[in-house]
Amino acid sequence: MSHAADEVHAFEAHATDADLDDLRARLAAARLPEAETVFRPAPHPRRWDQGVPLADLVDLVEYWRDGYDWRSFEARLDRIGQFRTTIDDLGIHFLHRRSTRADATPLIMTHGWPGSIAEFVDVIDELADPKNADAPAFHVVAPSLPGFGYSDKPAEIGWGVEKIAAAWVELMRRLGYSRFVVHGGDWGGNVTTVLGGMFPEHVVGIHTTFALAPPGMTTDSLTAIEHEWVEQTRDFWQHHRAYAKQQATRPQTIGYSLVDSPVGLLAWLLDKFAEWSDTEDSPFETISRDRILDDVTLYWLTRTGASAARIYYESPHSLDPDLRVDVPSAITMYPGDIESRTPRAWAQERYRRIVRWNLPESGGHFPSLEVPEYFVEDLRAGLGAVLAANRPAGAEPDADQTP
Template sequence: MSARVEVVEVFEARASDADLQDLRARLAAARLPEAETVLGAAPGPGRWAQGVPLADLIDVVDYWRTGYDWRRFEERLEQVGQYRTTIDGLGIHFLHRRSPRADATALILTHGWPGSIAEFVDVIDELADPKSADTPAFHVVAPSLPGFGYSDKPATTGWGTEKTAAAWVQLMQRLGYPTFLAHGGDWGGNITTVLAGRYPEHVLGIHTTFAEAPPGMTTDGLTPAERAWTEETYDFWHHRAAYAKQQATRPQTIGYALVDSPVGLLAWILDKFAEWSDTDDSPFETLSIDRVLDDVTLYWLTRTGASAARIYYESHNSLDPDLKVDVPAAITTYPRDIEKYPRPWARQRYRNIVRWTSPESGGHFPSLEVPGFFVRDLREGLGAVLAARR
């Protein structure tokens, strides 16, 4: 590999004024359907039974067009520090915040879909430079998945979770971190599991909110609460996962709408922020509308609606059923997450669980929903991982 390919370059995210004007024009000219036929339903999940309610979408679109400030998010990315490098012929974008602490440990954070690096911008500073000297500190790296954000779009098949995990090892080594900790949820949790199982010589330990058990587990011996988890996960995959089937089988088809229509992209993503968050009705009960729009606008400006969807085509149901994780693992299962696996099941894959947490609140996007708890839990989980290695 040439020295040029291994270069790490500072990256600046700067959308053109023309692109932002085009976005506002498209929003102003959007053609919307009639209201859902559950119109008038009381606030609650039932109001979202057919997807994003028209009134809610109109409000968000209006704010996106007239009040939202993308430049503020660009400034935040610059404050954190962002870079690009090339691995296996693909440009990879990442945030990198080195801790000022001499005792800091390297940590890679991996997002999923429909998330992005926007999930981590509010927690990176606290992880890298905690106020207390007794609190663990981390050199934080948060890459954009292949096909997401400012990473390149793969032009061929093959960039699934296994190849991405291998690329993350190369990325961390290139940054001077031969050993490191890893955290992830959603696809990031899958990749974190692959990292730990395939590269234990590099991965000190992991924290994940997605601890997928091997297939074929029995409910015998589970507590009533654990059985409820399995029933909820079963219900999700059999009744609420049409988006995953679409993206796993026909990402190109849905991709045209996601790249051409900002309102279509917003609805496709907002539906998941609403359904997967720990809220009674609107996702904005716990999520910042600006952070949600940071995420959606990042997809829009980089035209990654189709390329990001392809992670499902490349990786759906691809986690090796025989993959075992023997490095120390801390696992947190939030009550409103979409997949929850009982500890007896998880132990069949993660054979050295050093901390298991089931908080009382939070959903699929904990770094955005409950950022204070998320940071404390991640610190304590990784602290337990490091202690287990001493």
């Protein structure tokens, strides 16, 4: 069926039985290496020093093969509401959950890597139609980044964070949302920052868990804890960014393994869920096996291991160093997120109107999966502060909460 260039049409996820059988057969026939040479009994914070421990991987592969139910995740996506549209000749897939509330605010949420729309399935319903009638409600849009999930894979270079942000503005326009709020972390945080900086006529304000300071900031006035954050970030960039350098320079090379081997794909993604979550030993302390396998299986069935990795090639330096965000911004930095602990003074050099600054006591790089209830409350509070900053003093909220 053909569709008009700007048409939004419904989409249903349905893997073939043959693809699922093939996945199980590959898992059953997997060739595994010997155990790591830094073996320690669980639980132990250094157990993952050489990467995913063999015993953990074997257990998860067995569950993936014999216990995991992909069909339940497909059904969940369909219940939320899936759609596709074509922007700049690229098919974009997205979840869209309209609130039943007349005062709901349009919200676009962007995932990162190694995540996907699976990051948001546990929070979308509560954001759209909160159990508490006094809580703010949102019309939630959650697109799959180009090259991820059921979005198309770009066939040529150019789909960096700036082009993605512009595509999101067009997507929201097609849905009837001329003004909206934005949330994102990881690559979604980069897209969110670009949206706030480049499209203030459309973006009411932003909430991000990934605030990036401009380069060249001084450490002279930082507190002791902020100095510690800076050192942790430097250590991360020096000793824990091999995956990013590989994907930024040779995404095609690693892509062959990610698309051909489900065990290789699982290990490549699971390693980051483990390292970046706020846990002592294993990501499964806070994230369910099913949710991680929802994410990994989505990569596998859509064959997007290589195309998703290319976002690092497209935007190796992430943000324009001169980009400034003048719309109201709410920033939350979770303690277990080793990649994005930014001193407030540094953040303010880019985000000029910080209306809420939050440092939770727990949570890591994947807060919507690790601490979903807290994540929802924090997002509501942050976007509530953003919306309040846009209203004249003493004014009541508009009917649709959109200035």
